[in-house]
Amino acid sequence: MKPEKVWQDEIIFFLDWYPFLFSVVDEIFTTVTPTTITPTTMNQNIDLIDYHFDLNGFAVLKNAVDIEHLKELNNAFDNFPKDLAQGQWWGNVQRLDNNGVAGLELQNIVEGGVPFEKLIDHPSWINRLQKYCGEENTYVEGLFIDECFASVRRTGGFFPMHSGGQDGIVRNQFRVVNGRFRCAQVNILLALTDVGPGDGGTMVIPGSHKANFEHPDILAKTHGEEKGFRAGSVEVHLKVGDALMFVDAVMHGASERTNPGERRVVSRPLKSPLESREVGDWDVERYMG
Numbered sequence: 514m515k516p517e518k519v520w521q522d523e524i525i526f527f528l529d530w531y532p533f534l535f536s537v538v539d540e541i542f543t544t545v546t547p548t549t550i551t552p553t554t555m556n557q558n559i560d561l562i563d564y565h566f567d568l569n570g571f572a573v574l575k576n577a578v579d580i581e582h583l584k585e586l587n588n589a590f591d592n593f594p595k596d597l598a599q600g601q602w603w604g605n606v607q608r609l610d611n612n613g614v615a616g617l618e619l620q621n622i623v624e625g626g627v628p629f630e631k632l633i634d635h636p637s638w639i640n641r642l643q644k645y646c647g648e649e650n651t652y653v654e655g656l657f658i659d660e661c662f663a664s665v666r667r668t669g670g671f672f673p674m675h676s677g678g679q680d681g682i683v684r685n686q687f688r689v690v691n692g693r694f695r696c697a698q699v700n701i702l703l704a705l706t707d708v709g710p711g712d713g714g715t716m717v718i719p720g721s722h723k724a725n726f727e728h729p730d731i732l733a734k735t736h737g738e739e740k741g742f743r744a745g746s747v748e749v750h751l752k753v754g755d756a757l758m759f760v761d762a763v764m765h766g767a768s769e770r771t772n773p774g775e776r777r778v779v780s781r782p783l784k785s786p787l788e789s790r791e792v793g794d795w796d797v798e799r800y801m802g
């Protein structure tokens with residue numbers, strides 16, 4: 514143990530030097546602070562659609578496709594073979610109903626003719642998709658078509674609710690990093706018929722792409738689960754030619770169609786190159802080079 518006198522000497526020494534030490538530290542801060550800390554500005558290169566897409570996980574692109582092109586697409590739907598069985602091929606298109614009750618789905622519809630091909634890089638959405646999920650301004654920049662299908666839903670058909678941000682899965686994630694969108698998959702669902710009340714419209718839960726917890730209705734298995742209704746969901750109504758654009762992470766599905774007739778849509782998920790997936794058994798050679 515140090516004698517008391519030594520402690521006193523050390524304390525006196527410290528008190529003598531303390532103002533000097535403080536002034537040196539103070540000097541460092543006053544000289545360094547103004548030159549190294551500059552205010553950062555947020556990347557504000559967004560418009561109202563981007564804003565809603567970020568906030569809600571979806572946005573509607575009104576009148577995305579013109580009337581002539583819509584006629585071509587509807588003619589193509591009229592000419593789909595009526596007797597195609599589940600799993601059967603029609604050229605490079607395959608019937609593969611992903612969810613029985615949801616109705617007929619023709620997968621890889623990009624091979625269904627020019628009207629469908631023209632939808633790939635359609636000017637109404639291609640730049641947005643590049644911005645949201647195209648890994649823009651990086652060395653892996655680009656887009657990849659995931660399953661793309663024509664869907665025909667008749668009376669009684671619906672699509673159960675699925676997805677949501679809570680699982681944090683990479684395949685369908687929603688992210689914004691340093692002011693840039695870095696989503697994995699964004700879907701375009703183009704209406705070829707009006708989709709109003711009773712038509713089996715797509716249901717979305719706004720903001721659920723950022724959910725941290727599973728929707729309580731799923732856990733509770735409440736009545737209506739199969740029909741796609743969940744507390745907080747909204748049904749998106751579209752006019753022919755409108756496109757619903759949504760990040761796959763947002764919780765979504767479709768209500769039961771109660772009206773007669775059919776709902777026709779083309780669904781075209783585009784995603785970042787690192788998140789590719791195929792539905793169906795494609796002739797890969799066709800897409801090389």
Ligand SMILES: O=C(O)CCC(=O)C(=O)O
Nearest residue numbers: 672714715716765766767
């Ligand atoms: O049919 C709809 O409106 C939604 C379909 C869907 O969510 C899907 O195909 O994954």
Ligand SMILES: [Fe+2]
Nearest residue numbers: 675676765766
């Ligand atoms: Fe889906």
